[in-house]
Amino acid sequence: MNDAHLHMVVNHFPIIGTIFGLGILLAGIFMKQTVVKNVAYILFVVAAIFGAVSMATGEGAEEIAEKLPSVTDQIIHEHEEMAEKLALVLYALGVISLLGLYLNFKNHAKAAVVSYIALVVAIIGVFFGKQTGTTGGEVRHTEIRANATATTAVDSDGAEEGDDD
Template sequence: MDLTHIHLLLNHFPIVGTLIGAGVMLWGMALNQKTIKAVAAIIIVATTIMAVPVYLTGEPAEERVENVTGISESAMEEHEEAAELAISLMAAAGIASLAALLLQYRSSSRVPFGLATILTLVAFAAMARVGYLGGQIRHTELSGSQPLSQQVNSSESDDD
């Protein structure tokens, strides 16, 4: 197993983790339960930590596939640029969640968890976009670059 495999294996965690973390955070805020909000903050912080190796293995994964026939350089560049924004937003969500976790016992304000939730939802959208763009690199059937009839014909010929 190399860094490309690790990238492909782990890249789903930041997407799913932010969605779960935001959902649990909203649930905790709706019920005004400190324990649920704390669990949500821990999920988001853990997801932020998990996003780091995903981001760091992106460059080695790019180097491995950049000379493969059919791989679009522009698709890889768009994916990389989106990942740079997403990791920054994920870091902001993780820091805000950690701060909210630490501040919840000093203040009853909903602002820290509200901010953490908003940042997490924005990070989710950014991470989902990165995942979508990453899928476009290798999965040409998702890009819509060739007509559906060609996709069907090529898949039928693969079955022979």
């Protein structure tokens, strides 16, 4: 397994984990259930750890991907910039989540405030996660790039596929 493969294996969890964590945290806040909030906090911590692993494997994946056809330095750079922003948000969210877990276990009065702070940071994380996932997908999926063009397949008669004429 090379760094590109490892990167592909681990890079989805920071995004998906943050999305699921956000939903679970919202449910915990709405239902006023500390246990549910704690589940979200644990997901956020795990997402931050996977984010660190994704960042660690990103350079090796870049070395491999930049040699592939249709992969430009600009596409990789955009993904790298977004990933760095996401990583910072996830690291902050992980620390906030550890604080939230601690305060929940101590039944501290400020635990509710931390859950709202985590909520705001998680929303920011989901935004950057979407951007990072899209720019990462654009590295190899040319069809989702902004400058993608639709081409019509033409058969040997010169008719477009699907024409019955």
